[in-house]
Amino acid sequence: MSTLPLSQDQLRAQFGPHLNLAPPGGWLADPTPDKVVETHCCFCGQQCGIKLKVKDNKVIGFDPWEEFPFNQGKLCPKGVKRYLQGNHPDRLTKAMKRTENGFEPMDWNEAMDRTVAEIQRIQGQHGKDAFAVLSGVSLTNEKSYLAGKFARLGLQTKNLDYNGRLCMVSAGAGNKKAFGVDRAANSWADIEHAKVIWVAGSNVAECSPITTDYIWRARDKGALLIVVDPRITPLARTADLVLPLKPGTDSALTNGILHLLNKWNLIDWEFVKAHTHGFEEALEAVKDCTPQWTSQMTGLPVEAIEKAARIWGEAETSFLLHARGIEHQSKGVDNVLGCINMVLATGRIGRPGCGYATITGQGNGQGGREHGHKCDQLPGNRDISNPEHRKYICSVWGCTDEELPGVGQSAQEIMNAIHSGEIKGLLLLCFNPLVSLPDSQFTREALNKLEFFVCLDFFLSESAQHADLVLPSALHEEDEGTTTSAEGRVIKINKAVDCPGDARPDWQIMVELAKRLGRGKYFDHFTSPEAIFNELRVASKGGTADYAGITYEKIVKNMGVFWPCPTEDHPGTPRLFEGGQFFHPDGKAKFIPTPWRPPMEVVDDDYPIWLTSGRVVFHYLSGTQTRRIGFLVEQCPHPYLEIHPRLAEKYGLQEGDAVEITSRRGIMVLPAKVVKTIRPDTVFIPYHWAGALSANRLTARHLDPVSKIPEFKVSAVRLKKTTRDQFSPELAELQRMAYEARSGQSQMPEQVF
Amino acid sequence: MVPQDYGFFIDPQRCIGCRSCVGACAECGTHRGRSMIHLDEMDRFDSPQTVPTVCMHCEDPICAQVCPSDAIKRSEDGVVHAAQKPRCIGCQNCELSCPFGVPIVFSGLEQMLKCDLCYDRTSEGHKPMCATVCPSQALLFVRKDEVANLRHNKPLRDFLIGSVRVKTKNAIMVPDPDTPLHLDAALLIDGGL
Numbered sequence: 001m002s003t004l005p006l007s008q009d010q011l012r013a014q015f016g017p018h019l020n021l022a023p024p025g026g027w028l029a030d031p032t033p034d035k036v037v038e039t040h041c042c043f044c045g046q047q048c049g050i051k052l053k054v055k056d057n058k059v060i061g062f063d064p065w066e067e068f069p070f071n072q073g074k075l076c077p078k079g080v081k082r083y084l085q086g087n088h089p090d091r092l093t094k095a096m097k098r099t100e101n102g103f104e105p106m107d108w109n110e111a112m113d114r115t116v117a118e119i120q121r122i123q124g125q126h127g128k129d130a131f132a133v134l135s136g137v138s139l140t141n142e143k144s145y146l147a148g149k150f151a152r153l154g155l156q157t158k159n160l161d162y163n164g165r166l167c168m169v170s171a172g173a174g175n176k177k178a179f180g181v182d183r184a185a186n187s188w189a190d191i192e193h194a195k196v197i198w199v200a201g202s203n204v205a206e207c208s209p210i211t212t213d214y215i216w217r218a219r220d221k222g223a224l225l226i227v228v229d230p231r232i233t234p235l236a237r238t239a240d241l242v243l244p245l246k247p248g249t250d251s252a253l254t255n256g257i258l259h260l261l262n263k264w265n266l267i268d269w270e271f272v273k274a275h276t277h278g279f280e281e282a283l284e285a286v287k288d289c290t291p292q293w294t295s296q297m298t299g300l301p302v303e304a305i306e307k308a309a310r311i312w313g314e315a316e317t318s319f320l321l322h323a324r325g326i327e328h329q330s331k332g333v334d335n336v337l338g339c340i341n342m343v344l345a346t347g348r349i350g351r352p353g354c355g356y357a358t359i360t361g362q363g364n365g366q367g368g369r370e371h372g373h374k375c376d377q378l379p380g381n382r383d384i385s386n387p388e389h390r391k392y393i394c395s396v397w398g399c400t401d402e403e404l405p406g407v408g409q410s411a412q413e414i415m416n417a418i419h420s421g422e423i424k425g426l427l428l429l430c431f432n433p434l435v436s437l438p439d440s441q442f443t444r445e446a447l448n449k450l451e452f453f454v455c456l457d458f459f460l461s462e463s464a465q466h467a468d469l470v471l472p473s474a475l476h477e478e479d480e481g482t483t484t485s486a487e488g489r490v491i492k493i494n495k496a497v498d499c500p501g502d503a504r505p506d507w508q509i510m511v512e513l514a515k516r517l518g519r520g521k522y523f524d525h526f527t528s529p530e531a532i533f534n535e536l537r538v539a540s541k542g543g544t545a546d547y548a549g550i551t552y553e554k555i556v557k558n559m560g561v562f563w564p565c566p567t568e569d570h571p572g573t574p575r576l577f578e579g580g581q582f583f584h585p586d587g588k589a590k591f592i593p594t595p596w597r598p599p600m601e602v603v604d605d606d607y608p609i610w611l612t613s614g615r616v617v618f619h620y621l622s623g624t625q626t627r628r629i630g631f632l633v634e635q636c637p638h639p640y641l642e643i644h645p646r647l648a649e650k651y652g653l654q655e656g657d658a659v660e661i662t663s664r665r666g667i668m669v670l671p672a673k674v675v676k677t678i679r680p681d682t683v684f685i686p687y688h689w690a691g692a693l694s695a696n697r698l699t700a701r702h703l704d705p706v707s708k709i710p711e712f713k714v715s716a717v718r719l720k721k722t723t724r725d726q727f728s729p730e731l732a733e734l735q736r737m738a739y740e741a742r743s744g745q746s747q748m749p750e751q752v753f
Numbered sequence: 754m755v756p757q758d759y760g761f762f763i764d765p766q767r768c769i770g771c772r773s774c775v776g777a778c779a780e781c782g783t784h785r786g787r788s789m790i791h792l793d794e795m796d797r798f799d800s801p802q803t804v805p806t807v808c809m810h811c812e813d814p815i816c817a818q819v820c821p822s823d824a825i826k827r828s829e830d831g832v833v834h835a836a837q838k839p840r841c842i843g844c845q846n847c848e849l850s851c852p853f854g855v856p857i858v859f860s861g862l863e864q865m866l867k868c869d870l871c872y873d874r875t876s877e878g879h880k881p882m883c884a885t886v887c888p889s890q891a892l893l894f895v896r897k898d899e900v901a902n903l904r905h906n907k908p909l910r911d912f913l914i915g916s917v918r919v920k921t922k923n924a925i926m927v928p929d930p931d932t933p934l935h936l937d938a939a940l941l942i943d944g945g946l
Contacts, residue, residue, distance in 0.1 A: 022786060027785040061780055064886055074888050079773075080776040209889070219905075222905075234768075234803075237802065238928075238933060240933055242941055300941075301943045617770070618771075645798070676799060676936055678938055679939070
């Protein structure tokens, strides 16, 4: 049983979130560091370079790292304040067990023994696959690789998946289908040289802030910017063309554009004939996608659709960027392929100023999805069901094919299987599914059914609160390793400080568990992150994501190395597909038709409003880290419902009014934020919070059939004006915390309300 | 001494409202948790436009003119400095009179503090902290002769505020009059719903 051991309030008092407001010793402490460590931000896929200032084994602040080429010192507010996650009152420093009195510290050995005993008990009674691992890609490449190997050879379970399943998998699947490889086609340097930039489903300014400057640099040279999003985001405000389409209609738009490119003969036939397959089929699929049809589907004016096709079709050079807006759908892969079809039809890829990329969202979203962290994948982006691929990895790992499990279940499917009782035990690391999976009431029920649940984390996340055993793991700055940024640049994360108390890096915990499970022969040689990386290099060799020629030394010397990099004398590959060479065996790219299909849930009389969700610039993913940093909480303490004044008027809602939002999954009450920048048939909620304030109370567990990504971006809801006394106690507590961050006073005077 | 061939250019058009500048300003070893930057939402109902305000470093600073204790000095390189202790009496004249709303008299400190163009950084060849971290480079610190190559819009250093003419060291980038502006999604969709 994994129900909460204490009430939510009692847990919050003990484990937070509390706010860290100032550096160690306060603002008046001597800010002179003992050392300065060049490393990267722990948050998003931009992986900005940053220097951490260290004094007495504590991170006391930051300096911009202006020499690092990607961001040249630039940082978003999360990067500026990221150092405040260290030296934090909520930090876990001891192994803990659930008791009747809540979580109590326990001896590390006892925690290991109990974990191993429970794994063996569950696997002995219910089979190896009844124990699952859910992991995440804020982990380094080394830890991601190890998580894959640990699950397959340590636990011998097929059921390993990761939170990238909620992030980049639609892009990955689409890219592999079309190009035979899953990586941004270009380094970001090409953005600046593009004459047209097309941004689909990406709130660049808030979710990948550094990319904003790349786009503006192109615009300052005359580039045109087209933004496709149901909301007018900060970047879209001044764009040359804004297409606020109806949620869930992205592939209708890309089909409509391809239709017009063909009709107006804006096709690069030479490129299409020489370097692609399947164009005829792709055209056949869009023959009825006239501007009128596209307008009807997307809710966009015919003229806007035609203007977009004209700008895109006539561009000399271009860069297409997309992100979760189009990917978090039950046709996420189709939406990605629709974008790729637009790129391939115009032949604008693999040349200077001509590019395409998904903006990978998570810190190591790129590298963490390449080396066997996914239920269907082996290192080097190999396929776990391909006999040749299995054979190679078995040779690297020194195991037999029988020992290597097959395809497991994806993240949401694992949660479904926990709910149905098929999976009985869970090891969770770097993942807060109670906030980040859809249908959070379902997730809570599932976690409560586990026979044994062990969680590795540095803070007691909302999911960890349900665990039987919690093992304290390392913060980003407490270990070294590599990550791979959204550009495909492999970079070096450097250790700044030691882990406090009994906390230790996740890789050490996994290696120790494997040893105790009697599987040490596969893991004993992992005595450092570099030892893991060196095996990863061999395991990735010959795969599409080939790291064989990348060493720690080379990364530091070159400020990152772009894969593929097959040999040590290879310089790396910033731009893929030069000369029209793609990664399929015949060297060609594939057009894949994307016939229109609607979202899994559509609006109707009972639920007449579209709901979409996303991020704000002040928080990262499930908020486990950023909801504990004073400055960030001050800027955005709690979620809200963004609603257009026309829709607000219909419900009699004004700014700050309480509005009850109901979907087929759940119900929540939030303050209304009345803005003109969203479609009047659509509302938006940022998703970084838990419990009564979790946007994912409302979202559905509908998955893309290929990528298995949940449809976070499209749900149907109904609205009702209610009274402010219906706001949850959690909302009042967050308002109090924002006051504390602003004033330094923990008690909020009455009159502030 | 701040290098004279460098300029500070503020481009609200690029601002994404992320408050990196506000957060980073407070991190400086001399500011110790106090930010000297204001970041305002213009009117979120109507627009996502946000505007950063840093000191414009006026040629003839009004804050200094109205200071009864002559605590505010402008150095030869054109930087207007925070009010000096023990002269500053915390009277807030500067706060009330600055045409850009920059100075802040911090309670508890009873002293006006303001942007000094990160004198410690700029005099050592670095950019000011805010212009270093700004993700969209709405805050730009570059050689003055580079701006025309880098930006399509034009710097303005000469303002008429009410009846007062104010000339400044820092510049505001003025958007082209034909820049598109999209503020209401209802106007961009078919039939407006």
